[in-house]
Amino acid sequence: xxxxxxxxxxxxxxxxxxxxxxxxxxxxxxxxxxxxxxxxxxxxxxxxxxxxxxxxxxxxxxxxxxxxxxxxxxxxxxxxxxxxxxxxxxxxxxxxxxxxxxxxxxxxxxx
Amino acid sequence: xxxxxxxxxxxxxxxxxxxxxxxxxxxxxxxxxxxxxxxxxxxxxxxxxxxxxxxxxxxxxxxxxxxxxxxxxxxxxxxxxxxxxxxxxxxxxxxxxxxxxxxxxxxxxx
Numbered sequence: 724x725x726x727x728x729x730x731x732x733x734x735x736x737x738x739x740x741x742x743x744x745x746x747x748x749x750x751x752x753x754x755x756x757x758x759x760x761x762x763x764x765x766x767x768x769x770x771x772x773x774x775x776x777x778x779x780x781x782x783x784x785x786x787x788x789x790x791x792x793x794x795x796x797x798x799x800x801x802x803x804x805x806x807x808x809x810x811x812x813x814x815x816x817x818x819x820x821x822x823x824x825x826x827x828x829x830x831x832x833x834x
Numbered sequence: 835x836x837x838x839x840x841x842x843x844x845x846x847x848x849x850x851x852x853x854x855x856x857x858x859x860x861x862x863x864x865x866x867x868x869x870x871x872x873x874x875x876x877x878x879x880x881x882x883x884x885x886x887x888x889x890x891x892x893x894x895x896x897x898x899x900x901x902x903x904x905x906x907x908x909x910x911x912x913x914x915x916x917x918x919x920x921x922x923x924x925x926x927x928x929x930x931x932x933x934x935x936x937x938x939x940x941x942x943x944x
Contacts, residue, residue, distance in 0.1 A: 731874055755931050766840075766924050766935030767877075811877070815931065821893070822933060824877040 726750050729812055729825030738834050742799040746812035746825045749793065753814040753823075756788050758797045761809045761827065770810075771797065802832045837861070840925050840936035847915055848944050855910045855939045857925030866908040867933065869924040870894060877924065883908055915943040 729746045736742055744758075755774055759767035771786040773779045773795075779786045785798040795814075799806055809827040838859040847853055859866065864885050869877040869892075879892030883902040897919070898912050908927075912919055920943050926933040 725876075727876075757932070759935075764938070764940070766838075766926075766937045769932055769934065772932055821879055821882070826874060826876045 724749060726823050727812065727814060727825045730828055731826055733829040733831055735831045735833065736802055738802060738804060738832055740802050740832070742802050742806070742830060742832075744797040744799075744810050744812075744828050744830070746795050746814075747793055748795075748814060748823075750814075750816065750823075751790075751793065752816045753793075754817050755815045756786070756795050757813045757822070758784075758786055759811040759813060759824075761811060763808075767811055799830075802830075804832050804834055807831050838925060838927055838934055838936040840923075840939050842939060843937060844940050844942075846942045846944065849914075849916055851915050851943075853912050853915055853941070855923055855925075855941070857908045857910070857936060858906050859908075859925075859927040859934075859936075860906060861927060861929070861934065862905065863927035863929045863934075864905065865928045866902065867926040867928075868892070868898075868900060868908070868910050869926065870896065871922045871924055871938075881910065915941075917943045919943050 727748045758771040761767040776790045783800045787796040811827045812825040813822045841856045866883045868881040878894035880896040881900040883889045924938045925936040
């Protein structure tokens with residue numbers, strides 16, 4: 724079983740929709756949670772970084788962490804065609820330990 | 835502008851050739867990483883470095899080697915490329931937990 728599970732999609736939504744992207748994990752020691760966005764033929768770029776359980780908001784993006792359920796989510800409000808990309812969740816236990824990535828969810832927002 | 839660079843962006847090469855993928859960052863980060871990414875798959879860590887003259891192998895076994903002689907430079911070398919090495923190679927750097935990625939090198943070995 725993988726340490727981090729992420730539905731690969733593709734997820735296709737109309738412009739303006741609210742998008743929910745999710746990851747589940749098995750290692751209860753994970754403390755740091757990140758969401759990366761990766762456009763085709765580019766490197767991932769960091770979108771959101773959270774440390775504790777709860778919500779963190781940045782513009783149209785909200786990251787949610789539920790450590791008791793080992794579940795993290797990224798919500799995108801008022802989705803735009805420019806949001807079309809692959810979204811990768813990543814997490815780590817802390818210190819010098821390494822980031823563990825999900826396989827990514829491909830999102831397509833159509834006008 | 836602080837950034838992380840990878841060259842070449844695309845490389846098509848024949849079996850048996852020696853190749854070096856370049857990675858440089860201007861952010862002064864002490865930690866640097868190489869990942870391998872295949873379509874629809876997770877990023878797999880193949881090498882990392884926590885500072886000059888420090889290199890370690892990652893979770894995914896790789897026939898490549900790396901060096902870290904300067905803080906800003908972390909090249910990856912394949913002595914003899916094979917078709918199984920065809921993949922996207924991503925370089926990243928970090929100061930703390932947030933890793934910043936380069937644009938990647940897409941390698942195809944014929």
